[in-house]
Amino acid sequence: MSSDENLIVDAAARIFGDLVSPSLINDAEAGIWPSELWAMLEESGLTLAWGNETLGGAGIEVIDGFSLLREAGRHSVPVPLAETMLASWLLGHAGVQYPAGPMTVAPTKINSNISLGPDGILSGTVRDIPFARVTEHIAVLADSEAGKVIALVKTSDCALREKKSIAGEPSDEVSFDGVKPVNVEPAPYGLDEQALFAMGAATRAVQIAGGLQKILDQSVQYSVERSQFGRPIAKFQAIQHGLAQLAGEAAAAGAAADAVAEAIAASGGLGVEARAEVAAAKTRIGEAATVGTAIAHQTHGAMGFTYEHSLHHATRRIWAWRDEFGNESYWAMELGRMIAAEGADNLWPFIAGKE
Amino acid sequence: MAAGSFRFPRIDFSPELKALQQEVRDFLASERASGGYTPVADGWAFGVDLEFSRKLGQRGWLGMTWPKKYGGHERSSMERYVVTEELLAAGAPVSAHWVADRQSGPMLLKNGTEQQKQEILPRIAAGECFFAIGMSEPDSGSDLASLRTTATKVDGGWKINGRKIWSSGAHFCHYMIATVRTGGTRDEKNRHEGLSQFLIDLKGPGIQIRGIKNMAGDEHFNETVFDDAFVSDDCLLGKEGEGWHQVTSELGLERSGPERFLSSAITLTEAMRRIGDNPDSREAETIGKNVARLKAMRRMSLGVSALLQGGESPVVEAALVKDLGTKFESTLLNDVRQLIPTEAIGQSTDDYARTLSEGLLRVPSSTIRGGTxxxxxxxxxxxxxxx
Structure with missing residues (x-):
C-alpha cells in the first residue's frame, strides 16, 4: 500500500457510492451508457490510473490502481474502468499517447493470431473483447514480421458482433480485418500475449476479491433483516456458519489479491515470478468465487434469485471474471507445471521465498 | 467496520530473516540426509523425538523470544515464526517440545514466580522439559467452562481432584498447566468465574496417567487423574479466579500459527518427488491448486502474526485462519491421495505412502484440537x- 492509496480509493468510493446504484447497473445492462459516471471517473484521472504521466496518464502507483479495481469490483461498476486501465498499461509499454474516452484490449486469449501486415494493415478476428462496443479505442497486441507490436485502433473502424458475458456486460467479437491503426509501436521484450493475459487475470482476480467483500456485506445484512420462524435468520447456527465460511473465503481472496498486486507492483508484471503470483491468485480467488457466491445465494433464498434484488450484480460479475483471462483450472495447471519443473525440494521455497 | 474487512497485514522478510530461513533449511536437509529424522505428517502433534528436540534447543530455536536470563534468545516473534514454519514444512518431529515452547513457556513468563521462571524456562529452551495441556475433561470439550476438576485450598497449597483428558504426551511430559475450578459453579450464569490455572508437576503425589490410544495407533493421548494431588501455593498461576481470561489468551496463541495449515504439507512434497518434473494436466492442476491455497493461507497466517507482534489481539482473524487452514489440511490429503491413483497406502513404506497414511489417519483431529x-x-x- 502506498501513502496515496487511501486518497485514490476514497475518491473512487465516493464516486461509486454516489452514482453506481442498482438501477444504473440495470440500465447499463439494458444498453444505456452511464455517461455521467464515466465523465466523473475520467475527470478524476481514474480511468488512466495506470497510464504513464508523460503520455497523458495519471501515473498512479500500480498497487494503488489494484486497490481502485478492488473497490470498483465491490461496487459492480458497469463501465470499462478495468479495461481502460489495462489498455493504458499496454499502450504505456510502447510509449503510445493515450486517447480520451473508454478503451479495451485485445486479445483476451492466447493464440489469437492478430497480425499487422507489411502494408500496416491489421487482420484477425477475436472473441470475448469486454465492453468493445462502448469503447472509442482498442489497444491491440499483434504479431508482425518485425515481432510483437502494440497498436491503437479506433473501435469504429472495426467490425463488431455483439455478444454478452454472463454478467450481462458487452463481450463482443471484434474483426480487425483491413483496419489501419491510429498508431503502432514495437512491443518491448517480454510483453507478449502471455504477459497481457496474466495482467488481465490479475485484474479480474482483484475485481473478484472486491465482489466477494460486497456479497459478504449483503449477505450479513440480509440475514439480520430477514425473519423466518419468528426470528432473524442470522440467529440460526446454519446461517452463521455459512456466513463465517463466506467471510473466510472473502478474506483468503483479499490476501491473494494483495499478494498479486504487490508482486506486479514490484516487477512490472512481466517475468516468471509475477506470472506465478498471478497463477496462484487467479486459482485461489476463483475457488473463493465458487464457494462464496454459493453461500451468498443460499443465504438470500429465493429473493436473491430475482432480477430485482441486486445480489446478482456482484455474483454474475464474479462468475464472468472467474472465467475471463483463464479460469482456476487453467492457472492451476500453469502453476503446477512451473513448480514441478523446479523439483519437489523447491516447492516450499517457492511458497515461503528464499534468499 | 464493514463485515469483510478483516486485516492481514503484509510482512516483509529482512535479509536477516531470510538468512535464518536458509539456516533452518540447511540444518533440516542435512538432518534428513543423515537420518537425523524421518519426515512425518502432523509432526507437531504426533512426532515425538526427544533427541531432535534437544538438537533444536542447542541451535537456539526453542524459547526464541524469551529473555536471555531465562535461557531464551531474545529474538523476534517473526524469527520464531520462520523457524517453526520451516520445521513444519519439512515434516520434522517437533511434538515433544511444541506445547512448552508455544504456550506454556510464554504463560509462565507472564504468570510464573521468579523461581519457576529460573528453574523451568531454561530447561524448556534446552529441549529438555516438556508440558501437557490441561484443559479438556471427559465431560468438557468445546464447552470448556463446564469443567469439573477442582482445587481446594489447604494449608500451604491446594488439593486437586478430578480428571483431565487428551493431555497429549502427559506420559513423557514434566508438567501440566491445568485449568480448574477454585470457586463458582458450572451453572450458566457464573460459569466463567471461579476458574484458576495451576502449574502441576506430573511426577507429584496423587497423580495417575493412563494412555489412550488413538485411531492412528499413536500412544499419544492420556487421561490424567488427580486424587487429592497437592500443589504448593506458588503453583497458582496468575490470579485466583482469573483462569478463564488467562486460558482464552492461551488459546489465542494456539490458534494463529503455521501448524494450523502445514500439518500435512509434507505429503505434497513427497507426492511431487514421485511425480517428477513433468506432470500431466491432472497432476499439474492438483499441485497448482494446493500451492495457491497454501500461499493464501500463509499470507493470512503471517498477517495474524504481524498483528500479534503489533500488540493487537486478533482473535477473529486467528479463528478464520484456523477454520480455513485446518479444512485445507484435510482437503490437501485427499487431493494428494488421488495424485497417485494406484497406490495402496499403508502397504508401501516410502516417504510418500507413509506420510500420506499417517496424515489421513491423524487429520480428523485437525479440525477439533484447539477449538473445533x-x-x-x-x-x-x-x-x-x-x-
Missing part, C-alpha cells in the same frame, strides 16, 4: 454481528 471449526465459526459469526 464450529466453535471458530461461532467466533467469526459474532464478529459479523450475527449473534
Amino acid at each position: 471449526n464450529e466453535v471458530l465459526r461461532g467466533i467469526v459469526a459474532r464478529q459479523l454481528g450475527l449473534r
